[in-house]
Amino acid sequence: MHKLESIAENVRECQKCELCETRIKAVPGKGNFDADVIFVGEAPGRNEDIHGEPFVGAAGKRLDMILEDTGIDRKDVYITNIVKCRPPKNRVPSKKEEESCNDFIKQEIEIINPKIICVMGNTAYGTLLDGKEITKNHGKIVEKDGRKFFVTFHPAATIYNQKLVEELKEDFRKLAKFLETKDEPKQYEERRCDYCMAKTKHEVVVMPKVVTRKRRWLFKCTECNHERWLQPYRTVAESLY
Structure with a gap:
């Protein structure tokens, strides 16, 4: 039943x-x-x-x-x-x-x-x-x-x-x-937030459309709402997360 x-x-x-x-x-x-x-x-x-x-x-x-x-x-x-x-x-x-x-x-x-x-x-x-x-x-x-x-x-x-x-x-x-509307794929990677290392698997949204003249991307933690502008290079991003 x-x-x-x-x-x-x-x-x-x-x-x-x-x-x-x-x-x-x-x-x-x-x-x-x-x-x-x-x-x-x-x-x-x-x-x-x-x-x-x-x-x-x-x-x-x-x-x-x-x-x-x-x-x-x-x-x-x-x-x-x-x-x-x-x-x-x-x-x-x-x-x-x-x-x-x-x-x-x-x-x-x-x-x-x-x-x-x-x-x-x-x-x-x-x-x-x-x-x-x-x-x-x-x-x-x-x-x-x-x-x-x-x-x-x-x-x-x-x-x-x-x-x-x-x-x-x-x-x-x-x-x-x-x-x-179909469920859209998540635009994030599960990483530790560099501001909250004690908490794991925070969702970090990568927003490549938000680009300044200095070619920086916005990375935002959806759980604690911290933000950081980063250069769009994977090596730089990985060093911080």
Whole structure:
């Protein structure tokens, strides 16, 4: 059994909060276990509660439409929620309910290890990034704890506010463009930083495009941020690192 299948079983049996008393079915994440992107929403709605799958109701149809519009195949992504059970009357989940599900979302992210995590809506934004005012910050890539997060609206918001449809589509186009970019080869050699000899394997970026009239190149340690201008001769560089 795959680790994510095991997590799904734990979600279905979970009784960590009072939502287990009102739900029909708990809703674990679903999708490609090797996805480059994880979409994270708030919580299941009525249709999700009935079927036990994420984003199969009106918000799910809106998400499908926007994914198709931007050329992202739903079969290639993984979709989940911060809270795995439906809050009564689709209210906003409480902090206790979010905290009860924290381990599930953390495990999903760790196991899949995606290229980027798409945070949809205020609840996911607040839980994963401590963020506020998504209207001002949507369409941006945020880095936290070594991971990349993409911030956007929840698809359900476009149902109640049609003006957000084009904004959400534009956000998803940015996300699709990011997913299309291939990982570029690292422009560094693993050497000891001449400023921090006690620490090994610092990444030293060589920036040959930054050349002065005296023909000097910039070498920069990405871990401690020290910089040094050097003549572009390997023997000189090796003598210093």
